[in-house]
Amino acid sequence: DAMVIQNPRYQVTQFGKPVTLSCSQTLNHNVMYWYQQKSSQAPKLLFHYYDKDFNNEADTPDNFQSRRPNTSFCFLDIRSPGLGDAAMYLCATSRGAGREAQYFGPGTRLTVL
Amino acid sequence: GQNIDQPTEMTATEGAIVQINCTYQTSGFNGLFWYQQHAGEAPTFLSYNVLDGLEEKGRFSSFLSRSKGYSYLLLKELQMKDSASYLCAVRDEIAAGNKLTFGGGTRVLVKP
Numbered sequence: 036d037a038m039v040i041q042n043p044r045y046q047v048t049q050f051g052k053p054v055t056l057s058c059s060q061t062l063n064h065n066v067m068y069w070y071q072q073k074s075s076q077a078p079k080l081l082f083h084y085y086d087k088d089f090n091n092e093a094d095t096p097d098n099f100q101s102r103r104p105n106t107s108f109c110f111l112d113i114r115s116p117g118l119g120d121a122a123m124y125l126c127a128t129s130r131g132a133g134r135e136a137q138y139f140g141p142g143t144r145l146t147v148l
Numbered sequence: 149g150q151n152i153d154q155p156t157e158m159t160a161t162e163g164a165i166v167q168i169n170c171t172y173q174t175s176g177f178n179g180l181f182w183y184q185q186h187a188g189e190a191p192t193f194l195s196y197n198v199l200d201g202l203e204e205k206g207r208f209s210s211f212l213s214r215s216k217g218y219s220y221l222l223l224k225e226l227q228m229k230d231s232a233s234y235l236c237a238v239r240d241e242i243a244a245g246n247k248l249t250f251g252g253g254t255r256v257l258v259k260p
Contacts, residue, residue: 077250
C-alpha cells in the first residue's frame, strides 16, 4: 500500500562523506520534490522535478544534487555533508501543477557525525 | 517573497474545539493547504482551499479569505491522537510543478 517510499529511514554519515537518499513512488505522479526539515522548523523545498525537468531553488546549496532516472525514482545526493545538514529529508510527489495535493514519504533522518 | 505566520503552540482539552489561524503575504497565490505532522513523521494532507469560504471534512474544517490573506483550520471534538503539528502551506503560481511554501507549524497539545 505504501505510495511514497524512502530509504533508508535513518542514515548516519561522517562529516564530508558523500551520502545518497532514495525515494520511490507507486503513484505514477509527474512531479517529485525534496524538502529539508530541521527540528521544529517548516519543510524547506530544495528542488523538484516535473517529469525530467529539474527545478532548483535559488538558495539550495551546491552541495545538494538530485537525480531522477525514471518516473518512479528520485535520489538526493549530498556531496560533502556538514554538521548543519543534519535534518529530516522529505520526498513528496504530486500528479501535476493543478489543484494537486503533495503526498509525502515517511522521511529519512540524516545524522552527520 | 513569502511570509506565512501561524501560532507556535496551542493547548486544548479532549472533546473541545481548536482554531489554528494562518496569515500569509505572498507574491502569488494558487491555493492554501493544511497538513498534519506527528512528531518524527511525514506531513499528511488535510485540506485544500483555493476559493473563499469554508471546506468541511469530518471533524476538520478549513476556511479561506483571499482578500485578507487569512485561513484557519478548525478541529472539532478533539481526540488525543490530534496532538501534532499543523502546517499551513501556500502554493505559488508557477508554470510547472506545485511549489509550496510552509509556515513554521502550530504544535497542538490535546490534554485529557
